[in-house]
Amino acid sequence: MAGIADVADQVTSYFYALLFVRHPHLRPLFPAAMDAQRDRLLKALLTAAEHIDNTPVLVDYLQNLGRGHRKYGTRPEHYPAVGECLIGALSKYTPGAWDAETEAAWVRTYTKISQVMIDAAAADELRAPAWWFAEIVSHDLRTRDVAVVTVRPDQPYPFVAGQYTSVETPWWPRIWRHYSFASAPRSDGLLSFHVKALPAGWVSGALVHRARPGDIIRLGPPTGSMTVDHTTDRGLLCLGGGTGIAPIKALVEDVAEHGAQRSVDVFYGARTDHDLYDLDTMLRLQQSHPWLSVRAIVDRQPRRLPDAIREYGPWHEYDAYLSGPPGMIRSGVDTLRSIGIPSERIRHDSVEELVLAQ
Numbered sequence: 001m002a003g004i005a006d007v008a009d010q011v012t013s014y015f016y017a018l019l020f021v022r023h024p025h026l027r028p029l030f031p032a033a034m035d036a037q038r039d040r041l042l043k044a045l046l047t048a049a050e051h052i053d054n055t056p057v058l059v060d061y062l063q064n065l066g067r068g069h070r071k072y073g074t075r076p077e078h079y080p081a082v083g084e085c086l087i088g089a090l091s092k093y094t095p096g097a098w099d100a101e102t103e104a105a106w107v108r109t110y111t112k113i114s115q116v117m118i119d120a121a122a123a124d125e126l127r128a129p130a131w132w133f134a135e136i137v138s139h140d141l142r143t144r145d146v147a148v149v150t151v152r153p154d155q156p157y158p159f160v161a162g163q164y165t166s167v168e169t170p171w172w173p174r175i176w177r178h179y180s181f182a183s184a185p186r187s188d189g190l191l192s193f194h195v196k197a198l199p200a201g202w203v204s205g206a207l208v209h210r211a212r213p214g215d216i217i218r219l220g221p222p223t224g225s226m227t228v229d230h231t232t233d234r235g236l237l238c239l240g241g242g243t244g245i246a247p248i249k250a251l252v253e254d255v256a257e258h259g260a261q262r263s264v265d266v267f268y269g270a271r272t273d274h275d276l277y278d279l280d281t282m283l284r285l286q287q288s289h290p291w292l293s294v295r296a297i298v299d300r301q302p303r304r305l306p307d308a309i310r311e312y313g314p315w316h317e318y319d320a321y322l323s324g325p326p327g328m329i330r331s332g333v334d335t336l337r338s339i340g341i342p343s344e345r346i347r348h349d350s351v352e353e354l355v356l357a358q
């Protein structure tokens with residue numbers, strides 16, 4: 001992997017070219033525009049390489065990846081074709097370093113990786129659909145570019161507050177984007193998402209400006225581990241930036257449902273007052289739960305959301321949850337560590353996944 005670091009874009013482009021020339025019947029499994037897809041393949045390889053000596057983490061990641069591939073229509077027989085083209089691309093771009101031993105190692109690695117993914121998908125097939133259809137039942141435009149979209153899945157959709165899923169719209173087939181659930185599981189089975197239309201965001205733009213009640217979207221399986229640890233009664237310090245407030249709201253509802261008297265402190269950051277599109281909901285929650293405190297933080301240069309928590313506290317005995325743009329998560333993690341919260345008590349979704357969600 002280190003050998004291809006400087007030419008990674010070329011390797012992934014060449015890989016897909018080989019795949020589609022040698023196995024044209026696989027082309028329809030992929031979106032028309034391949035840009036984000038290329039990054040995803042590379043990211044998966046880099047993540048696997050990063051955890052190669054940490055079997056539990058690697059296996060967990062690959063099992064998730066295998067289950068997540070069911071929604072694309074991936075079958076076990078597709079894996080050898082991908083492996084052959086991957087090795088073809090890697091060997092072409094590492095001419096000096098590639099020999100019979102390297103090739104044998106990659107064949108072993110790829111065989112193992114694909115077997116873990118195939119087995120996880122097969123086990124998942126016995127207990128969950130590959131995807132869910134979901135009908136949009138309400139669409140609430142909160143600002144010019146943020147909508148709260150509520151959907152009814154066609155089958156029960158089990159998930160845990162704090163998780164996220166992938167969404168495909170009818171307007172951009174096979175392009176999936178991640179969105180966090182904005183509520184804890186509800187008795188009526190409805191799910192909601194907060195979507196901000198990004199410049200050049202195909203899926204987000206369609207969900208905000210085009211989607212209407214009655215439209216049908218597809219959902220992948222739930223994933224993510226930014227969930228409440230109910231084995232402790234430590235307080236929760238939650239930072240939600242922009243639409244990152246969505247899973248934080250779900251976490252608050254989850255704590256409320258568990259009936260625990262844990263203090264929860266939410267810092268809700270946004271660029272302007274107008275961008276605090278869900279503040280009323282959060283303040284209503286605060287009114288009904290004495291253990292909850294919600295503080296709205298509007299950007300004032302140079303102070304941004306993570307800086308504001310320093311004015312309160314102490315926080316070192318809290319569990320921390322971060323949700324928002326990648327820059328906020330990175331600087332938030334630094335701030336939280338600097339005020340004494342150990343890394344293992346700081347939870348957030350993978351920053352790479354968030355970047356790909358753009």
Ligand SMILES: NC(=O)C1=CN([C@@H]2O[C@H](COP(=O)(O)OP(=O)(O)OC[C@H]3O[C@@H](n4cnc5c(N)ncnc54)[C@H](O)[C@@H]3O)[C@@H](O)[C@H]2O)C=CC1
Nearest residue numbers: 180241242243244269270271304305323324325327328331
């Ligand atoms: N599970 C998660 O982590 C979720 C993440 N998101 C992500 O949240 C983002 C939401 O976008 P917008 O609403 O446009 O947010 P935004 O770009 O308006 O940022 C919201 C707030 O975060 C803080 N912030 C932003 N960048 C920062 C930085 N570099 N350092 C410190 N603080 C910073 C600021 O206080 C800002 O007002 C998207 O990137 C989306 O993918 C959304 C939902 C869930």
